[in-house]
Amino acid sequence: MRRVERATLKEVAKRAGVHPATASRALNAATRSLVNAETAERVDQAAHQLGYTPNPIARSLKTSRSASIGLLLPDITNPLFPPIVRGIEDVLGTVGYNAWIVNTDNDPDRESAAIESFRGRSVEGFVVATARLEHPLLQELAATGTPMVLVNRRVANPSIPSVTPDDAAGVAMAMRHLHDLGHREIVHLAGPQDLSTGVVRRQAFRQALEDLRLPAGPGRVVGCTTWSEAAGAEAMEKLIASGVPYTAVLAGNDLIALGCYDVLRAQALTCPADVSVVGFNDTPLMHRVDPPLTSVRVPHYEIGAEAARLLLEVLGDAARHPRSLLLPLTLSVRGSTGPPPA
Amino acid sequence: MRRVERATLKEVAKRAGVHPATASRALNAATRSLVNAETAERVDQAAHQLGYTPNPIARSLKTSRSASIGLLLPDITNPLFPPIVRGIEDVLGTVGYNAWIVNTDNDPDRESAAIESFRGRSVEGFVVATARLEHPLLQELAATGTPMVLVNRRVANPSIPSVTPDDAAGVAMAMRHLHDLGHREIVHLAGPQDLSTGVVRRQAFRQALEDLRLPAGPGRVVGCTTWSEAAGAEAMEKLIASGVPYTAVLAGNDLIALGCYDVLRAQALTCPADVSVVGFNDTPLMHRVDPPLTSVRVPHYEIGAEAARLLLEVLGDAARHPRSLLLPLTLSVRGSTGPPPA
Numbered sequence: 247m248r249r250v251e252r253a254t255l256k257e258v259a260k261r262a263g264v265h266p267a268t269a270s271r272a273l274n275a276a277t278r279s280l281v282n283a284e285t286a287e288r289v290d291q292a293a294h295q296l297g298y299t300p301n302p303i304a305r306s307l308k309t310s311r312s313a314s315i316g317l318l319l320p321d322i323t324n325p326l327f328p329p330i331v332r333g334i335e336d337v338l339g340t341v342g343y344n345a346w347i348v349n350t351d352n353d354p355d356r357e358s359a360a361i362e363s364f365r366g367r368s369v370e371g372f373v374v375a376t377a378r379l380e381h382p383l384l385q386e387l388a389a390t391g392t393p394m395v396l397v398n399r400r401v402a403n404p405s406i407p408s409v410t411p412d413d414a415a416g417v418a419m420a421m422r423h424l425h426d427l428g429h430r431e432i433v434h435l436a437g438p439q440d441l442s443t444g445v446v447r448r449q450a451f452r453q454a455l456e457d458l459r460l461p462a463g464p465g466r467v468v469g470c471t472t473w474s475e476a477a478g479a480e481a482m483e484k485l486i487a488s489g490v491p492y493t494a495v496l497a498g499n500d501l502i503a504l505g506c507y508d509v510l511r512a513q514a515l516t517c518p519a520d521v522s523v524v525g526f527n528d529t530p531l532m533h534r535v536d537p538p539l540t541s542v543r544v545p546h547y548e549i550g551a552e553a554a555r556l557l558l559e560v561l562g563d564a565a566r567h568p569r570s571l572l573l574p575l576t577l578s579v580r581g582s583t584g585p586p587p588a
Numbered sequence: 589m590r591r592v593e594r595a596t597l598k599e600v601a602k603r604a605g606v607h608p609a610t611a612s613r614a615l616n617a618a619t620r621s622l623v624n625a626e627t628a629e630r631v632d633q634a635a636h637q638l639g640y641t642p643n644p645i646a647r648s649l650k651t652s653r654s655a656s657i658g659l660l661l662p663d664i665t666n667p668l669f670p671p672i673v674r675g676i677e678d679v680l681g682t683v684g685y686n687a688w689i690v691n692t693d694n695d696p697d698r699e700s701a702a703i704e705s706f707r708g709r710s711v712e713g714f715v716v717a718t719a720r721l722e723h724p725l726l727q728e729l730a731a732t733g734t735p736m737v738l739v740n741r742r743v744a745n746p747s748i749p750s751v752t753p754d755d756a757a758g759v760a761m762a763m764r765h766l767h768d769l770g771h772r773e774i775v776h777l778a779g780p781q782d783l784s785t786g787v788v789r790r791q792a793f794r795q796a797l798e799d800l801r802l803p804a805g806p807g808r809v810v811g812c813t814t815w816s817e818a819a820g821a822e823a824m825e826k827l828i829a830s831g832v833p834y835t836a837v838l839a840g841n842d843l844i845a846l847g848c849y850d851v852l853r854a855q856a857l858t859c860p861a862d863v864s865v866v867g868f869n870d871t872p873l874m875h876r877v878d879p880p881l882t883s884v885r886v887p888h889y890e891i892g893a894e895a896a897r898l899l900l901e902v903l904g905d906a907a908r909h910p911r912s913l914l915l916p917l918t919l920s921v922r923g924s925t926g927p928p929p930a
Binding site: 504530 | 641665667669670671673674677681686687689690691705707709846872873876878889
């Protein structure tokens with residue numbers, strides 16, 4: 247950065263004809279209302295004329311506030327996360343906060359190093375998108391009172407605030423849609439079972455089979471080890487090899503659904519004439535794949551924005567009882583679902 | 589964060605039996621080699637036993653190094669940017685640096701506010717993905733010696749270091765592909781002309797028409813006001829209305845190509861039987877759209893990684909002559925291009 251002499255707060259105060267403490271209060275959004283409006287305006291002008299920039303590093307040492315938070319992501323290149331990040335950043339920006347972002351690839355060592363690094367940078371709290379159901383590191387952080395909000399996924403401990411999609415309701419909606427089209431033989435390619443998203447969607451699938459009085463043998467769920475096209479394809483091949491009858495597939499997420507597409511095509515099966523497929527998340531471009539994918543729409547931007555609001559609330563009032571939000575979902579019906587073959 | 593007493597550097601030094609300055613040198617990667625290896629190890633153990641965490645905020649006040657950079661993006665939800673961010677973050681992470689990210693939506697006021705905010709946070713430099721050809725703010729920053737690297741786009745002033753795709757070579761490659769398929773009547777839906785990417789690709793298109801001795805009237809380029817599906821559709825409609833003959837479309841980027849798809853479909857034209865379409869960037873899922881899009885592949889992750897390396901070089905040696913990198917591109921040939929109609 248430019249190595250020029252900064253104007254000091256004292257110089258600004260002198261030019262405005264006020265005490266430095268008054269100038270400081272006027273220049274800080276949190277305390278500005280304590281200062282006479284005309285005086286505050288005069289301080290602004292003096293600061294502007296002198297090219298004064300407050301030094302937040304010095305300020306954070308004094309007040310222990312860094313106006314920064316740490317954001318832990320599995321991988322920003324997964325299309326789920328950019329809108330979550332954007333939502334967080336938009337809300338933080340309105341109050342002068344910024345987020346440090348790190349990609350952990352779900353590796354506990356990298357996560358642990360990132361948390362240490364962020365603590366060294368005196369972040370005030372964390373937004374965490376990397377939660378696993380059993381997650382000792384997050385449990386430990388939470389136990390020490392570190393302000394934290396989980397996004398998208400939760401840990402088993404319900405006392406850590408979280409903002410997640412209402413996955414169970416989303417699955418019920420998708421199953422109702424398939425049932426309405428006439429499907430009775432439905433299978434589920436489930437996501438990883440060490441993550442809340444994988445478990446909740448699988449349980450909701452089982453619940454829907456029961457509610458809709460559909461066949462529910464154990465072969466109706468095939469697990470995927472990751473949320474990827476490759477894992478989806480592998481699970482679909484297993485399903486076909488198992489001989490379980492099916493006319494519709496509920497995929498754990500959109501990438502798993504796309505892997506399923508590949509196997510159907512390789513087997514000369516047509517979607518939706520032979521098999522209907524439903525995805526989950528409705529990530530960008532799902533209306534453009536072939537065939538356009540019916541998918542449970544998750545409002546990722548809003549999830550990020552709500553998580554940032556929740557964290558700011560916690561930072562503003564540490565005594566506030568922890569809350570978690572479940573955001574409602576909708577179903578985007580497209581060309582990958584239709585009536586079962588006659 | 590946890591409000592517990594931190595162990596101080598002095599306490600660590602005392603337990604290790606060394607002078608605090610020695611302990612400080614041992615705990616700082618940049619100066620550790622100045623300390624006897626055995627002593628350094630003893631300091632590490634003492635730091636570990638006391639749960640000592642260095643306080644980078646205090647350190648940055650002393651040394652004027654924040655180990656942070658500011659990253660200006662148009663919008664992280666544009667699929668171009670996540671891999672660039674990931675590349676930047678991966679390289680910065682290896683040396684303990686972090687990036688502050690802000691989305692400007694290409695709004696000069698938000699950009700200016702973000703730069704001020706980052707300067708207030710004492711960032712050491714900037715990676716900028718929001719460059720316009722005429723960009724007084726960036727010119728001014730550069731003139732004051734602020735370390736800065738442009739990614740993806742450049743300003744008119746070539747003295748600011750940048751890492752960009754070799755767009756001209758990419759366009760030449762795409763045009764050669766269309767020519768080899770037999771196309772002679774080719775048109776270009778050009779991106780915004782206040783951005784280097786828009787201008788370089790348009791100029792390269794003109795150059796290719798000349799090199800390949802193809803018809804080159806003024807109606808062969810239709811401009812798009814933004815890099816979006818809507819702008820691509822609008823330009824395609826204009827092109828069709830103009831009556832210029834064409835059998836192939838070179839789109840300024842993938843989103844413009846997708847907008848072009850929509851208009852072709854609405855006009856009952858089949859791609860590629862009636863019209864071939866080429867995109868630019870090869871963003872994720874372009875192999876899955878209908879038809880799969882032939883596109884010039886840009887290595888966005890590598891662009892981000894190289895930009896971070898370049899910035900770290902500049903930070904390490906301010907006197908080093910500014911360099912710019914052009915990264916080579918490849919062509920992903922898919923179902924959207926074929927021979928022209930007979």
